[in-house]
Amino acid sequence: MTRSADGADSRDADRPVRRASRRGVVAVGVAGLLAGCLVTSEEGGSTPRQTENGTTGGSDANDGGGSDGDETGSDGDGGGSDGGAEEATPDEVNPDGSGLVVTDATVRDVTQGGGWTRVRARLTVENAGRFEYGTIEFRADAYAVPRGSDEREAVGFASVTRRFPRDDRFDGTRSRSFEVTIRFETGGTPVRPDAERYAVDAAVRRAEPL
Numbered sequence: 001m002t003r004s005a006d007g008a009d010s011r012d013a014d015r016p017v018r019r020a021s022r023r024g025v026v027a028v029g030v031a032g033l034l035a036g037c038l039v040t041s042e043e044g045g046s047t048p049r050q051t052e053n054g055t056t057g058g059s060d061a062n063d064g065g066g067s068d069g070d071e072t073g074s075d076g077d078g079g080g081s082d083g084g085a086e087e088a089t090p091d092e093v094n095p096d097g098s099g100l101v102v103t104d105a106t107v108r109d110v111t112q113g114g115g116w117t118r119v120r121a122r123l124t125v126e127n128a129g130r131f132e133y134g135t136i137e138f139r140a141d142a143y144a145v146p147r148g149s150d151e152r153e154a155v156g157f158a159s160v161t162r163r164f165p166r167d168d169r170f171d172g173t174r175s176r177s178f179e180v181t182i183r184f185e186t187g188g189t190p191v192r193p194d195a196e197r198y199a200v201d202a203a204v205r206r207a208e209p210l
Contacts, residue, residue, distance in 0.1 A: 089210075092206065093129070093209060095203070095205060098129050098131070098204055099128040100125055100127055100204045101125065101126050101127075101128055102123055102124070102202045102203065102204070103125065103126050105122075105123050105140070107120070107121050107195045110194060110198050112186050115185060115187075116185060119183075119198050120179070121140060122179055122180075123140065123178040124175055125177075125178065126172075131207075133208060134169055134210040136170065136204065136208075138178065138180070138203065138204055139202065140157060140158055140160060141154060141156075142157065142184070142198060143200070156182045158182040159205065162178055169210050180202070
């Protein structure tokens, strides 16, 4: 009985000690958690100077971002400078790239005299290119078309040159008309001198921008 009582007394004496130990452990754990929360808040907060690590991290992020932005802006300025350069106007443009288009070639009349046949035609030209022109040269070819046939017989050609002053340069605002006369020997074709029996084609041979 004495041993049992001693054992009971011993267990009773130990119980408060164990409860105190548990409270101590809980208190220490809570304090550690609170301490951890405060550290995390300081490091992730908007005031980086509270911790040495936070201050260093904030400086790197701001400096690095600002440096990249400045370099990008510099590149953009360079690109704008290149794009603003004006294209130099050439002395002459290749006919295929001039943008000049003969939209119509109409035979106005055909006459004979002095052993020659003359085909007079009007050319209508538009400027769809990027330059304004001061000198244009065309070649016009005349064809005789026998009645009842679709075939055309080449009978002659001529060149026509037109010059424009600076105050009336050939730009793209309106089309221009050119008169051309093609002459060939009358015995060159049996087709009679009738505007219905002749056709004219024209093409640009020279184009000089202003």
